[in-house]
Amino acid sequence: MSVTSTDLRNVAIVGHNGTGKTSLMEQLLYYSKVISKVENLESGKTTSDFTEEEIKKQISIHTSLANLEWDKKCLNILDTPGYSGFIGEAICGFRSTEASLMVVDARDGAQIETIKLWRRLDNRNKPRAVFINKMDRDRADYTNVINDLREHFDATFVPTFIPMGEGEDFKGVINLIEDKAYFFDDNNNEIVKDIPDEYKEHEKEYREQLIEYAAEGADDLIEKYFEDGTLNPEDIRRGLREGLADNRVVPVFCGSTLKGSGIISLLNFVAHNFPSPINQIEWTVNENDEHVNMKINDEGYASCYVFKTTIDQFSGKLSFIKVATGKISTDIELTNPQLKKKEKIGKIYRAVGKKIIETDKLVAGDIGIIAKSNISSTNCTLLQSPNNQKFLFKPLSLPHPIYTLAISTDDKKSSDKLNESLHKICEEDLTFQTTFNEETKESVVSGMGDVHLQMILNKISEKQKIEIHTKLPKIAYRETINKKSGIVEYAHKKQSGGHGQYGKVLIEISPLERGLEYEFVNSIKGGSVSKGYVPGIEKGLHERMSEGYLAKYPLVDIKIELVDGKEHPVDSSEMAFKLAAKGALEAGLDKANVSLLEPFMNVKVFIDNQYLGDVLSDLSSKRGRVTGQKEFGQLQEIDAQVPQSEMLNYAIDLKSMTSGTGSFELEFSHYETLTGKNAENVIAASRNEN
Numbered sequence: 001m002s003v004t005s006t007d008l009r010n011v012a013i014v015g016h017n018g019t020g021k022t023s024l025m026e027q028l029l030y031y032s033k034v035i036s037k038v039e040n041l042e043s044g045k046t047t048s049d050f051t052e053e054e055i056k057k058q059i060s061i062h063t064s065l066a067n068l069e070w071d072k073k074c075l076n077i078l079d080t081p082g083y084s085g086f087i088g089e090a091i092c093g094f095r096s097t098e099a100s101l102m103v104v105d106a107r108d109g110a111q112i113e114t115i116k117l118w119r120r121l122d123n124r125n126k127p128r129a130v131f132i133n134k135m136d137r138d139r140a141d142y143t144n145v146i147n148d149l150r151e152h153f154d155a156t157f158v159p160t161f162i163p164m165g166e167g168e169d170f171k172g173v174i175n176l177i178e179d180k181a182y183f184f185d186d187n188n189n190e191i192v193k194d195i196p197d198e199y200k201e202h203e204k205e206y207r208e209q210l211i212e213y214a215a216e217g218a219d220d221l222i223e224k225y226f227e228d229g230t231l232n233p234e235d236i237r238r239g240l241r242e243g244l245a246d247n248r249v250v251p252v253f254c255g256s257t258l259k260g261s262g263i264i265s266l267l268n269f270v271a272h273n274f275p276s277p278i279n280q281i282e283w284t285v286n287e288n289d290e291h292v293n294m295k296i297n298d299e300g301y302a303s304c305y306v307f308k309t310t311i312d313q314f315s316g317k318l319s320f321i322k323v324a325t326g327k328i329s330t331d332i333e334l335t336n337p338q339l340k341k342k343e344k345i346g347k348i349y350r351a352v353g354k355k356i357i358e359t360d361k362l363v364a365g366d367i368g369i370i371a372k373s374n375i376s377s378t379n380c381t382l383l384q385s386p387n388n389q390k391f392l393f394k395p396l397s398l399p400h401p402i403y404t405l406a407i408s409t410d411d412k413k414s415s416d417k418l419n420e421s422l423h424k425i426c427e428e429d430l431t432f433q434t435t436f437n438e439e440t441k442e443s444v445v446s447g448m449g450d451v452h453l454q455m456i457l458n459k460i461s462e463k464q465k466i467e468i469h470t471k472l473p474k475i476a477y478r479e480t481i482n483k484k485s486g487i488v489e490y491a492h493k494k495q496s497g498g499h500g501q502y503g504k505v506l507i508e509i510s511p512l513e514r515g516l517e518y519e520f521v522n523s524i525k526g527g528s529v530s531k532g533y534v535p536g537i538e539k540g541l542h543e544r545m546s547e548g549y550l551a552k553y554p555l556v557d558i559k560i561e562l563v564d565g566k567e568h569p570v571d572s573s574e575m576a577f578k579l580a581a582k583g584a585l586e587a588g589l590d591k592a593n594v595s596l597l598e599p600f601m602n603v604k605v606f607i608d609n610q611y612l613g614d615v616l617s618d619l620s621s622k623r624g625r626v627t628g629q630k631e632f633g634q635l636q637e638i639d640a641q642v643p644q645s646e647m648l649n650y651a652i653d654l655k656s657m658t659s660g661t662g663s664f665e666l667e668f669s670h671y672e673t674l675t676g677k678n679a680e681n682v683i684a685a686s687r688n689e690n
């Protein structure tokens with residue numbers, strides 16, 4: 001099929017974990033004849049969950065792309081993971097698509113991740129529809145779920161398919177637009193029939209509602225509706241299409257991916273009523289770093305961005321791209337304007353899960369893959385003519401890591417293997433970070449939770465056959481002073497025989513505002529210490545500050561004034577002044593009331609109402625201060641500031657307090673003074689280390 005931009009539909013399937021997104025992808029591919037058999041999760045052979053870890057854990061971990069054709073439209077579907085630990089993958093999924101399909105469980109309705117994802121989509125005003133899945137499930141309740149959605153979200157939900165029966169009695173769906181019943185059989189087929197009498201009254205009620213909502217989609221439709229009292233299917237579609245494109249209505253579908261029900265109607269709706277990428281907005285920044293809305297269009301020079309990178313065992317590095325303008329073909333050169341490097345594009349691919357299929361071009365709005373690119377990385381911009389295209393695509397805004405572990409190996413060889421693997425994973429997963437913490441002298445890895453990190457480390461350890469030791473990381477405490485020292489002095493002298501050493505320094509230290517770190521003022525007048533020795537003095541001060549006073553943590557937020565000093569015409573040297581400065585600072589610290597500083601984090605916790613009491617009292621036992629609290633239906637959002645030392649295991653603590661349903665976000669806030677028993681413990685621990 002030769003694809004044009006207007007024939008494209010890009011859809012991210014998103015939703016709470018386990019709602020059936022991967023199963024839905026499987027059904028979409030089956031009905032569109034891309035695959036000949038529907039695989040279930042348990043078989044480990046689904047199209048989207050193909051990595052070793054996904055097969056082992058039977059959950060989605062990565063976003064996977066599949067391309068299919070339905071009724072002359074080209075659909076790029078991204079199946080995103082639902083677990084909050086893999087939110088980075090979900091974000092890259094909806095960043096690169098024009099609309100999302102939120103899958104909701106027919107029994108559980110809106111769950112924590114549904115709510116969090118909904119809010120993320122709200123932030124970008126992204127069009128979305130809802131698929132109520134698992135209608136076959138015991139206690140499935142369509143009306144309840146619609147009410148639940150209306151209670152949670154400020155949106156116009158428009159039931160577009162309704163179920164025939166629920167739970168064990170579920171027989172299929174009624175497509176209200178077409179006025180037809182779609183029954184499923186035992187062979188994963190849908191059979192279209194007239195609506196049975198027993199559902200007719202129920203259907204009429206819902207269809208009238210649908211027509212009213214559709215009429216609101218466009219002014220001329222309202223008029224038509226008032227004149228005729230109804231709308232034909234094509235008008236209903238147009239009303240919903242325009243309402244969806246502007247994110248004014250949220251069409252609601254239903255079905256069962258287990259039974260293969262609701263799929264044909266869904267494909268029809270997506271193909272003909274979801275927005276095409278043409279003229280949709282991409283966010284860019286111009287040369288002056290100003291935000292500019294760019295419209296996707298097939299004219300002009302080619303531009304695209306990389307929204308995901310994977311390193312494939314056989315194909316090497318795969319860069320998943322979204323084309324914004326022009327078209328990408330194998331004969332053009334693309335430049336990464338940030339790296340100022342260009343390369344000729346090799347092959348271009350589409351994908352169906354792990355299978356990549358060569359294609360000759362990708363038009364504006366299309367999603368595909370370029371392989372083995374040396375200039376691409378996730379979030380980068382690629383341009384055909386950088387001299388004429390002065391913009392960069394805005395990078396994905398990803399959440400901060402919430403869980404950190406210090407890691408080590410037994411020997412240098414293992415450590416090299418570990419570092420090489422970590423580097424590759426960082427390229428694939430931007431929510432995973434690895435650094436060497438200079439303050440604590442530890443190698444640390446950070447990610448979106450214990451499951452996320454353990455999964456990565458287990459994978460490396462199995463593949464590389466190395467043992468990786470983990471422990472909770474050390475906290476980067478700091479030390480500071482709380483009052484002025486007054487003028488203190490120290491003379492470094494060794495003048496017995498031979499070439500001596502001499503330097504004398506007088507300083508005064510005083511507290512600086514939190515966060516200002518360090519200030520040095522040389523107030524010496526009259527040249528009692530030659531200028532040439534001042535760098536030595538500063539070096540000594542820095543060295544002494546980095547050694548700490550109470551517990552070997554670096555001293556910060558100190559102003560040091562060099563008041564006076566004395567030198568010797570022969571015995572003075574930079575080294576002598578460095579040692580004198582260290583001694584003087586030590587004397588100053590003795591008088592300046594040194595205390596510990598501990599890092600505080602801003603924490604945002606999302607939990608179900610029923611856990612509110614437990615979570616609040618736990619935060620308070622962790623010395624946390626609640627700074628805000630909001631309620632969204634059943635969901636509570638708590639904002640708090642909590643010492644970092646208390647949050648090291650929060651990913652695990654919160655999981656056990658909320659039966660795995662709670663989640664949180666975390667970022668560094670500031671340092672605060674630590675006193676009393678907690679400070680004594682930190683000091684004692686530091687002394688015990690030696």
Ligand SMILES: Nc1nc2c(ncn2[C@@H]2O[C@H](COP(=O)(O)OP(=O)(O)OP(=O)(O)O)[C@@H](O)[C@H]2O)c(=O)[nH]1
Nearest residue numbers: 017018019020021022023059060082134256257258
């Ligand atoms: N009863 C019933 N079970 C279903 C249905 N669809 C999926 N399941 C089951 O629900 C479980 C989760 O299905 P997945 O398709 O992996 O769900 P998911 O949303 O992709 O999960 P994550 O990607 O891990 O968030 C599996 O055990 C499926 O067999 C359905 O329509 N009815």
Ligand SMILES: [Mg+2]
Nearest residue numbers: 021022059060
């Ligand atoms: Mg999945």
